[in-house]
Amino acid sequence: MENSRRRFLKNAGFSILGVGAGSMLIGLSAHTSKAVSPDAGQRPQFSMGDKAMEAERWGMVVDTRKLNDSICRKMQEACHSIHNVPEPVGESAQRDQIIKWIWPTEFQHAFPSQEVEFLAEDAAHRPVVVLCNHCDNPPCVRACPTRATFKRERDGIVMMDFHRCIGCRFCMAACPFGARSFNFRDPRPDIEDENPDFPTRMRGVVEKCNFCAERLAVGKKPACVEASDGALTFGDLNDPDSDVRKLLAEKYAIRRKPNLGTFPSVFYIV
């Protein structure tokens, strides 16, 4: 009695295991057959458009001396409206469950480890705009368990695949600049004027500034740069003749938390 029941349970257990393994094999074989299917070689090849702006490593120089509240607001509006970033409302705003790609802060928050004592009053309270640094050595990419966030080989932009992200938020813990946001809820109801040219996101995924990769692809500079009244300069950091390199050669610029070895691609003239 005791034994037959045990045998039954054992058999039942193995059967379940067998079904599980079987379905996995089916899944695997389906996967392989797809990989060798005739249209595998005809996967869409993305080519650069004629107007596309190209660079080896995109970078930005922020001239903080030219920033003020209204320019910062304009830049943020330009960025958030074209990227379908929801306007924080009600409870989500209260709980700081908001999305931001670019936002103004003060010098002491942008550069917490580079405190300047007795900083001139105007410099201390002048807005400093912060965004993803598109680090050359990005810790968020290192941390991501699915490669949903990755550094684009072509031009160094750190990008997100919203459809692969599992929402573990490891990248947010890894980012030393607080540049990433998480969709704590469905963002779509809070988008006032949806831009059909850029995907909206769903709840449960991480997002951040993409250096306007979608605009660069059609030959436009990032939206914030266009809205910045000349405070932001954008260009190829690996090209000695680019605007950004000329500016860096001329003016003393700093980066956020250089001691962490992430090599940000956003520079600040202070």
Next chain:
Amino acid sequence: MLEKALRGSKKYWTWLLALAVLIAIGFFFYLRQLYFGLGITGMSRDVTWGFYIAQFTFLVGVAASAVMLVLPYYLHDYKTFGKITVIGEFLAVSSVLMCMLFIIVDLGQPMRLLNVIFYPTPNSMLFWDMIVLNGYLFLNILIGWNVLDAERNGVAPEKWIKPLIYISIPWAISIHTVTAFLYCGLPGRGFWLTAILAPRFLASAFAAGPAFLILLAFIIRKFTNFDAGTKAIQTLAKIVAYATLANLFFFLCEVFVAAYSQIPEHTAHLEYLFFGLHGHGALVPWMWTSIALVVAAIILLIIPQARQNETTLGFACVFVFVGIWIDKGLGMISGGFIPNPLHEITEYVPTVPEVLITIGVYAVGFLVLTVLYKVVTGVKEELAG
């Protein structure tokens, strides 16, 4: 052997039913979270990991602590632990199960969980955490079940089990090491950026886990005829004493480095946790409670008479368990996020749904633990009778 879990007293079924109710409540709120998003939790843009990940961290420790029974028994032939190694292994099983559930309830897109396998990424510590946790679960189920089955049949365990047992020893160390590596390799988080995080995690694990085992042994003795034995419990008590001391020592090393170097990125988090920062101090009373409990426990554990008295030992174990739960389950994770990388302060308090989901996950763990322990005690009673 599973049939042992199908026959039980009224108390047994009432307990299981109570757990099932808690699971149902937790599941109901989890469905709401699934539908609405993690916005129903207290987490925010700045504190992106909260109660779930903190419980996961704490429970990895409880799971790893099984090695404190397995190692003396199998490597040092310490026979006293022979009777109860399976108790430790099954505690590990239910703890790892809870760990996995806590990771899953923390995901924004749990349906995409398998992306971790479809796009394996060895440079991500989460990838390795998945491997070590699954491996540890598998090892402990296999070892615990087979050894118990052999014991029941009065034969020696199968030969192929032995190498698995030896593998399970470093494997236990690895689960908590990798869990610490999730945090201590992140460049912008001064609170975690310390090489002693993994050793400290292990010390606290080997304190809280065996303390919990002692309490479980007391409970099992009360409700069944299975007695772990005074000698085994006393040896465990010594392990708890040493590990709690080691944990406190490691913690004080951390405090020294932060306080003496006075580097703001390192002091800010400890300051927030223990004194409050810029007027924010939600965790201050908790952290001091934790310290007080751990110190009280150490006093009880190092005085031989107090340690040998089972009442005071019970108190000491509760103090250690709760003290370390506060340290790891409340302070360790949110403390690392406050202040944020821009040195701004957003505090974190879990919401009611978040706590109910957490309780639901714990209930799943306790349900599995109860069923497994019912099997163990059933087999042991059968052998004794």
